[in-house]
Every structure is written in structure tokens, then in C-alpha cells.
Amino acid sequence: MFTTKKLAVVLLVLVAQVIFGQEKDSLKYDSTFRIQAFQPLHFGNNSLSKAHDSDFGFGVSAKIFKYNNFRFYVGGEIANYNVTDSIMLGKVERSRYTSVYTSVSYAVPINKSFTFVPDVGIGYVKLSQRTNGTKFGFQEGTEYRLGGMIDYGIDRTIAVYIGIHYIYTNLRINTSPEYEKFFGKSNQLQLAIGLNFK
């Protein structure tokens, strides 16, 4: 079990690595990319959690440059949902959550094969809704993501990874005050598996 003290020690070690572990400052263009499949697990009293069932989602992200051990990514994700509560959503049958984000990660080598990559990011979100033949518009918003990945290097060019992220989303909504949070917020834990092409 992780106690708060142990977690604090790990975080201190990570911060120490960031601050003191740089060999030299260098900003480099670096074009590697990741592809992943993920399962969003929504929770809380909100539309995506209570009125939808999630399918698998897919995402890609590309490292655009790195600064010492920091990596800067841009990425995009798509996840589809089936509507389960027609009282709350009306005749909408399907929703699609699309995001475009940027993130900063920091690579922490664990051993020769494994690398821990915590990251934090922010993105634009579009939640569109439709049924057969009818588009019911979309909501736009902002997502904030925090989590990490563990890379397992198969060889010098490719690694498999698993990831876990907490993603909090704010969506624009005009509705009765009673339902503003329900349609305007989203919390999800995203479990991912993917490939990192170096």
C-alpha cells in the first residue's frame, strides 16, 4: 500500500530528477508518435457517466520536440458512446467525444526496458450527438488531463505501453440550473494500451 509519505518521497525523487538530472539544456525537434486504444471509465453524476455506455476509443499523439527529459506532445482522441437514458438525452442514440490536446511529459527510466512517463495536458473537446439521420448538434469544451504511461521497450524503435489518465472536462451548456453540472462536467479514468514508435 502506498502511504502519503511514500508517495511524497516518490514525487520528491521525480522533482529532484527534473531539477538536478539535466545534463545540458537542449531543445530538439523530435518526431516520434504513439497510437493507442483506450477504455474511458466515466464516474460522477454527469451525462457521460449516467446516461451513456462507452465503447473503446482510439488515439494518436506525436512528440513534436523535447527539452532535456521533457517531451511535448500533440494528440487527438475519439471515443464513441451509446445513449442509455432517453429521458435525459431525448432521441439521441449516439455521442462522440473528440479531443485535440497538447501535453508535457517527463521520461523517468526505471531500468533498461521500462520507462515511467508522467504527463499533464490540456485540450479542446467536441461532444457531438446524433441518431440515425438526425444530428443533434454538439458541445464544445476544455479537458484537463493528468496521468502517466509505462513504456516497455521492445527494441530501439518501438515500445509497448500502458497508460492511465484522469481527465476532467468542462463543456459549454445552457440549461436549467438543476442540470448544468450534469451536462456541463465529465470525469473519466482512461485506461490505455498502445505502441510508441521511436
Place this chain on the structure above:
Amino acid sequence: MNKILLLCCLFLVVSCAIDYDGETRLVLKSKISSIDGVAIPNQKVKIYVNDNSHTDLVSEGATDQSGNLTLIFTAPTLNRATIDIEVLSESPYTYLNKKFIGLKKEDFNNFEYKLITNIYKPENFTNFEVTLNRISTDKEIKNIVLEGELPDEKVYFNQEPQDLPYIQTNFRVLKNKDYVLKYSIFTITSGLPIKEDFTTSISVGNNPATYSITY
């Protein structure tokens, strides 16, 4: 060429659909009761969005044991689109259907509309007839209106007031209810017509009722 035509047709079909504002959700809170104020469960409520050329069914549900139902649906983008609500009786069809026509987005106060309504059984009705007895050729009767709880199958919202092209003299009314009958009599002279307004109370019992106007 055929493909181009097909694409054009598809574009026209797609572009004519009703547009929805996904960032606006309207809330309909309905309470359905009988004439005696008893809540009616399992009463189906359907919401349609209408823009004159298209109609979409956007939500439906059934009332709970307390006669209540909350439905949330995506608002149409255009202000001129209307929202129509249909209250439908399920088998064994004890109650008559009722339709509310012509609601608009701005009728939703803070994105919410409360629909508190009675629906009726056929045995709740009787008939009320106004008989017209015209004895003077320089007089005309207009604007006969019956005010009170009318068992209308259709209730209209946002209608422009206009003179009816005909004079309504037959009304379906509820038994054992009081109503107010209003009408105007115009005296045609060489100048402008002289208008006189009349108001009278009508008490309806269990049987068909009549009221006679002589002018």
C-alpha cells in the same frame, strides 16, 4: 452526371434538416391529472420539433405513479422552430389525446417549461350551443368566445389574435362547470359600426346546454 445529380439531391436533403443547438437543453416538467385532480400514471408524452417543412420526434416518455414526467431534449437552433407536445393515452385508451402546439424556445423560463394539464374521458363532456336569433338587419354578431376550462384536444401557443372567419356557436364543454360567454354586437350605421360587448355567465350541468342571443 447522374452521380452529380445524386450528390446534389443528397446535399439538399441534408441541408434541409432541422438544426439543433447541442449546447442548449430544454427541460419539460409535466404533471398529468384527470378532471378530478387525480394523477394519471403511464400516460405517454411525446415532444416534436417542427420548422414548417420538417418534424422530428425529439423525446418521449411516460408519466410515473404521481403523474409526473421530466423530459430533457436538445433545443432547435432557429427561434422560429416550434415545440409541440402530445399527451397520448395508452391502452385501454380511457382518456382522450391532447396536443400543445406552437411553443417556442423563449416560452421556456430559464430553459424549463412546466406543463400542468388535465386530460379527459369522453364521459366528462357535454355540448353547449349558442343559438342566434337575428331580428334586426343592421346588426351583426362577432367574436363569440367561451372562457373557462375547455376540453380542447389542441391547445395553441403564440397565435396571432385574429378575427375568426366564422362564428363558433357549438362548444364541447365539461359537465358541471361554469363558463363565461363573451360576444360583440355591431350596429351598422352610415358611419363607423357601433360595437357593444356582452358578457354572461353560463353554468353547465350534466346535459347539453344552450344560450340564445337575440339581436
